[in-house]
Amino acid sequence: MKAKLILEDGTIFKGKAFGYLEESVGEVVFNTSMAGYGEILTDPSYYGQIVTMTYPLIGNYGISLEDVQSKKVCAKGFIVREKSDTPNNFRNEMSLDVYLKQNKIIGLEGIDTRALTKMITKKGTMKGIITLDSNATFENTKTKLENFSNADAVLAVSRKEKECFQGNREKVAIIDYGVKNYIINDFVKRDCDVTVYPATATAEEILNDNPDLIFLSNGPGDPAEIDNSIIENVKNMIGKKPMVGIGLGHQIIAKAFGGKTGKLKFGHRGGNHPVKDLEMNKIFITAQNHGYYVSEVPECMNVTQINLNDNTVEGMKHKELPIYSVQYHPDSCSVSKDNMHIYDKFLELVDSNK
Known part of the structure; x- marks a missing residue:
């Protein structure tokens, strides 16, 4: 079925719809990863966004439900140059098309994704709508675009009740702002005793459980609107x-200490972003998915890592307290395993605090 992507600047891309055939509005972004579309679709950090994949063929290894990062697809739409209708992989459980249908998410294929990506890098991320209406124009969809808001993204993706994963090592309290399953699993694999709390959990509720470490998770949306x-x-x-x-x-840690955040022009989304660790004097390849960054680092924090593409802050450490944070996603679903030591650095704070 024919469909259109209409951007807030009036640009229109024409292609074919697949997945669940119902129009959707969101912020149009792009991801440069060559694989991992199953993880991308279910990453809560993509809530409210229409994701464009820059790799030209998507869906060739199908969908494996072991790879999903949350209970449902979180992206608002999915744009590809070409989808594969004949996936072939021993882990394949269903095609991309069927998976999007089941999760009621629309897909769009057949557009020039290179042109769209170049447009986003030049103009910045924009709101967009994927519509099946052949009569749709910028003028008659403008109100829908203007009314779209992602302000309540964290509350929309966070779990409503706490969940426990028993272990024998450190007690880790994860506050779920949109946490990925693999991040929870990376603590569980280290035999940590993990409790995941809703974003609305109070400090008293969390501290009463006497955790050894408090972990603030990844999540969607603008930190200024949280x-x-x-x-x-x-x-x-x-x-x-x-x-x-x-x-x-x-970003929340920075804001809690009086720091500020800003919006990147087109964000960091992909599996190949170089980050330099200033303490180790080493460069790591990282998986990233964020549209905002710490623009002003609090005086009480030292910058520990920077992005080599644009010199934005990728890591901070408090000068006195056992507090440490990174901007990228160090998890085992990433193509690069360079950053798995970050979890060990997190847990070392527990020992140093004792």
Whole structure:
């Protein structure tokens, strides 16, 4: 079925719809990864976004449900140059098309994804709508685009009740702002006793369980729009337990200490971003998925890592307290395993605190 992508600047791309045939509005972004589309679709950090894959053929190894990062597809739409209708892999359980149908997410194929990506890098990320309406124009979809908001993204993706994963080592309290399954698993693999809390959990509730480490997870949306009570809860836990964070959690730590965040022009989304660790004097290849960054580092924090593409902050460490954070996603689903030592650095804070 014919479909269109209409951007907020009036640009229209024409292609074919697949998956669930219902129009969708979101922020149009791109990801440069060659593989991992199953993980990308289910990563809660993509909530509210229409994801464009720059690799030209997507779906060739199908979908394996072992790879999903949450209970459902979180992206608002999926754009590819060409989808594979004949996936071939021993782990394949269903095609990409069937998977999107089951999760009620629309896909768009057959457009010039290179042109779209170049446009985003030049103009920045934009709101867009994938529509099946042959009569749709920028003028008659403008109101839908203007009304789209992702302000409540964290509350939309966070679990509603706490969940426990028993282990014999450190007690880790994960605050779920949109945590990926693989991040939980990377603590579980280290035999940590993990409890995952909703984003709305109070500082008192978390501290009463006496964790050894508080972990602030990744998540979607603009940190400037996050509910102030979430920031206050973090402030109330500072200094009482070692604290670490990734992604949005890294940004929340900065905000809790008076730092500021800003929006990147087109974001960092892909599996091949070079980051330099200033403490180790080494360069690592990282998996990233964020549209915002720490623009002003709090005075009490030292910058530990930087992005070599644009020199933005990728890591911070408190000058006195056991608090450490990184912007990228160090998890075992990434093509690069360069960054798995980050979890060990997180857990070392527990020992140093004792």
